[in-house]
Amino acid sequence: MKISQNWLKSYVQLDVSVDELCRAVTFLGFEVEQVLRTGAPQLSNVVVGEVLTRDRHPNADKLSVCTVDIGFAGGVKTIVCGAQNYKVGDRVPVALPGAVLPGNFEIKQSKIRGQLSDGMMCSAEELGVAEESDGLLILESRPTLGTPINEVLPSGDVVLDVEITPNRPDCLCHLGLARELSAWFKKDLTYPEIRFAARGSGSGARPDLLKAVRVVADDDCPLYTATVITGVKIGPSPTWMQERLRSVGLRPINNVVDIGNYVMLEYGQPLHAFDAKKIGGAEIVVRRATDGEKIVTLDGKERILNSRMLVIADAVKPTVIAGIMGGENSGVDETTTDLVLEAAYFKRQSIRWTSRRLGLSSDSSYRYERGVDPHSLEEALSRAVDLLVEFAGGTVAGAVQKVGHDVPWQREIALSPAYVNQKLGFEIPASEMRAALDALELTVTREEQPSSDPNSIVWTVSIPSWRDDLDRPIDLVEEVLRVYGTERIPVAPVLTPGLLADDDPIVAFNRQVTDYLVGQRFNECVNYTLRSAKELQTWVSQTAAAELALANPFVDDQSHLRATLIPGLLESLKLNRSRGVPASRLFETGRVFVERNGQNYECLAVGFITTEDPDERSWQKRAPEDFYSVKRHLEILASVAGIDLSRQPISAVSETNLGWQAGQAAGAGDMQHGWMARFGLLSLAMVKALGIEGRVFAGILAILPEKLTGESGYRRFQPFSLYPAALRDLALVVDDTIPAIEVQKALAKIARAAVGKTFALEGLNVFDVYRGQGLPAGKKSLAFSLVFRSSERTLTDEEVNAAFQKIQDDLAKATPYQIRK
Amino acid sequence: MQDLLSALLSKAQQELPQLNTRPEFEAAKARYVGPNGELTALMKQMGSVPKEQRPVLGKAINEIKVQLQSLLDGSLSRIDSLELEKQLGPAIDPTLPSPDPFPGTRHPLTLVREEMCRILTRVGFTVVEGPEVETEYYCFDALNTPADHPARDAQDTFYFRDSAHFGNVLKKTAEEKYLLRTHTSSVQIRTMLSRQPPIRIVSPGRVYRRDTTDATHSANFHQLECLYVDKNVTVRDLKALLDYIFASLLGKDTKTRFRPHYFGYTEPSFEVDLSAKHLAKVNKEWIEIGGCGMVDPTVFDGVGYDSKIWSGYAFGMGLERLAMLLYGIDDIRYFYQNDLRFLRQFA
Secondary structure (H helix, E strand, O other), X not given: OEEEHHHHOOOEOOOOOHHHHHHHHHHHOOEEEEEEXXXXXXXXXXXXXXXXXXXXXXXXXXXXXXXXXXXXXXXXXXXXXXXXXXXXXXXXXXXXXXXXXXXXXXXXXXXXXXXXXXXXXXXXXXXXXXXXXXXXXXXXXXXXXXXXXXXXXXXXXXXXXXXXXXXXXXHXXXXXXXXXXXXXXXXXXXXXXXXXXXXXXXXXXXXXXXXXXXXXXXXXXOEEEEEEEEOOOOOOOOHHHHHHHHHOOOOOOOXXXXXXXXXXXXXXXXXXXXXXXXXXXXXXXXXXXXXXXXEEEOOOOEEEOOOOOEEEEOOOOEEEEOOOEEEOOOOOOOOOXXXXXXXXXXXXXXXXXXXXXHOOOOHHHHHHHHOOOHHHHHHHHHHHHHHHHHHHXXXXXXXXXXXXXXXXXXXXXXXXXXXXXXXXXXXXXXXXXXXXXXXXXXXXXXXXXXXXXXXXXXXXXXXXXXOOOOOOHHHHHHHHXXXXXXXXXXXXXXXXXXOOOOOOHHHHHHHHHHHHXXXXXXXXOOOOOEEOHHHHHHHOOHHHHHHOEEOOOOOHHHOEEOOOOHHHHHHHHHHHHHOOOOOOEEEEEXXXXXXXXXXXXXXXXXXXXXXXXXXXXXOOOOOOOOHHHHHHHHHHHHHHOOOOHHHOOEEEOOOOOOOEEEEEEEEEEEHHHOEEEEEEEEOHHHHHHOOOXXXXXXXXXXXXXXXXXXXXXXXXXXXXXXXXXXXXXXXXXXXXXXXXXHHHHHHHHHHHHHHOOOXXXXXXXXXXXXXXXXXXXXXXXXXXXXXXXXXXXXXXHHHHHHHHHHHHHHHHHHOOOEEEO | OHHHHHHHHHHHHHHHHHOOOHHHHHHHHHHHHOOOOHHHHHHHHHHHOOHHHHHHHHHHHHHHHHHHHHHHHHHHHHHHHHHHHHHOOOOOOOOOOOOOOOOOEOOHHHHHHHHHHHHHHHOOOEXXXXXXXXXXXXXXXXXXXXXXXXXXXXXXXXXXXXXXXXXXXXXOOOOOOEEEOOOOHHHHHHHXXXXXXXXXXXEEEEEEOOOOOOOOOOOEEEEEEEEEEEOOOOHHHHHXXXXXXXXXXXXXXXXXXXXXXXXXXXXXXXXXXXXXXXXXXXXXXXXXXXEEEEEOHHHHHHOOOOOOOOEEEEEEEEHHHHHHHHHOOOOOOHHHHOOHHHHOOOO
């Protein structure tokens, strides 16, 4: 909202600099978004002068030497001037030595190219009345010589564009802010003088103009008043009013419309003036529109209404969308002589709903939406009547017609100064507190002190009707602090009692996986959560994609929650490549949303991609990444979540869909157990379709947050043997299709049985996989290394050999595997 | 005999320094000094030598032995070094760059988040997380947001269809809608509902606004909020925390100031400005950095804390905004493009 300093000055003495004003508004809690200056600033030693002679400067082609008459007191001055747009006889502003022009430009007597100059003739820009100008400001009205320039120029004003927070609708007007500023600067607030008593009746009611007011929809319009004013003469409003309206961005229209706007900007109460002769049937009905009812609003647009919208209608047609905008058919024009002035209280919810629905808002609807004070309505109405009588020549006809009731307002808050200080954590003297409250018209009506302890003082604070936002003691703490000044909050140390709590396991998980992947030289990425439907269908089933859709996406390609992190990473890879930046190893942590049985689950996820070879060209090639590189990464990431992937069933992806390449990627876990992992080669076709060249490996782990228990406690130490190990190698020829883990498990079982309890099979791992020459087709050889050890002694060759032989015998009996000799 | 010994020695002198491999050496050693070696054979002939010659000859044999041993040692050490030499790869050019990948990097948002968490952890805060999909209760109702508040509008907040179900985000009431949280304050509610005070938490996380993406707006961005609940928490304590945070982040000469403001869940409420010498690309003295206030008693009542006993403060800020200020980044979209030339600058 724009507020004018000159306007504010009508109510409170505000002879302060712009900076002081801005600071006050800011620390009262209203953000100053813009400071605009209009008109001329106060200038001393700048007067009206007339150019008597103009001669070319002897030493400079573009300069002139002029004699300038500045009136009887000032005499004639010699002034060097560079402008070209004036002639002898023109009257212009003359800045004399001692004048300080905007921008802190001080005028002194000086020599310009050897010629003495006694001052400066000024342009509009130099005087600060225009953003830019070309040449001197020629004063066409030929004011008297020597007149101080401020008497000639439009008076200067400072206009602040201020953000009013939604809790303070009372400050959507000049009086409201003047009240705040009066408290800040500790100056009295002067209200406009009201002469018209709205409660008293005027003379000679005019039922021919307004027979009746009916409010049908009284739940949305608890109070409606209408006043008939006759004999109005439409014309321009007074210059000062026009100037004020213009300064805050309103275009003056005529005296009646301007007065309505002026009072709204003064009191915050929207008003509406009807041309009485346009009110069909001399009747005003406040009702809901019918579905499909139409009205052409003042902006020339036809609006189609519905039965939830409130209108002001006459006997035949809607004339105003209540509280929002008048219709073309009922407004005041040059021919208007009799008015009906409406001042009403509409419920904010109703106005807001209609305004949103129609996409139509106005200064009026803005105020109603935020809440106007029904108890100030009468005063605003009276003020408008006063102005109409004074500046539009009207006469009040009959009593104010009022439908609905004044809701009685009374609110008191019991406030103890000790409570204020306790909440603030520092002491404000009670007297200062009380002065602050008083200045905001939060009047302390009673003081009680039940005991001798001054901390027991309790005030009864009376809350004015326009401060509906205040209803608890804590609300008054803020009021006291605002006026006291938040800049005066004392400096203090942070006091920290220790609490027995630890970071969320989710946080610890994210930190650990990030540490690991950064250590593995991955670059962390951050991608948007919202993705396109098309992308999602590449990665999850149709049903899952549908479940992840937003009801109200903002743009089409951000319509669904992400189910995986991989596509975002591929996008980042592509972006880097398209910009000629080598990128190979990317990762992200973040939330993904996984569907299971018609339910979505929000999961933590960590995902990464790595290209087979690095993008970066290098003089020496390194080993390429492959399935097993990403498997190890995933094992480690899973271990951070407490999952031992080596103990989990892992199966190869069998069909190339949902992003992964069949036979080259694998998965483990499922949402039933609260986690799932996928890793391996990304679908070659999918990657190619994205415009990415080469093979890309990836891995992702998604886990329900509640799966992370964050178990602390310490692991028990496991003693280990200090005796030497005995090693034996064993190669088994098996069907090529059998997963290695199956063979390993069978071998481990037999080997454990074979060594029994005498010593232990400490380790068993595959060290060679072979296919080809020497083996039948469809077979492979898996070579295992077996590690035996005892915790009590050094094993002898004999006992190890015996066990090893038994293992081989048992294998031959119990499995189809052949021992490769 | 003497001649034989001399011949043996000169043969060894010739042969042993020429040996290149360990097997050759072992074979030669056996030939000279092994049980069937030549020297051994000569020593065995000692018995056939006249008694008086024996001492002289014995001495000569010992000398030969010593010399042979030293020849053998020399040969062995030569072979040792030859073997080590073989382990050496090709010569290096120390000025060539390593072909290994560049270091990994943390995203600047992670860096800023972790730095803030570290600062807050030092004064007793612990880090908590909550779901990004929320319900109206946690995101709005519990935070004292009126039913007709504009923030709840479908124009500003992403909602899910009534049919949507989130298995691990439970609704408070059956009618309420699922939405994407518009602030991390919902985590404060969840924490207060699940724990008893005193509470001192910081909740960083991703939030969503239905907004056009441009240089300063993004459909999702990140916030970080602090909540402290205890007895007798004051406005002064809140100011002390903010002073501490930004002095830790930007140096001891950093100042903060409060401007009164309005938020539904705090009373009184403030916007926080900071002023610091070290900020790049800033030509204003005061920069708005976040919002804060004393937790509104209504919020406490809603989560079942007795507002007569408990008091508290909350502070929240945008992480992108903070990162932009700290690093002098002028466009929020850089955070979501992941250009490595961007990512590598901060890690």
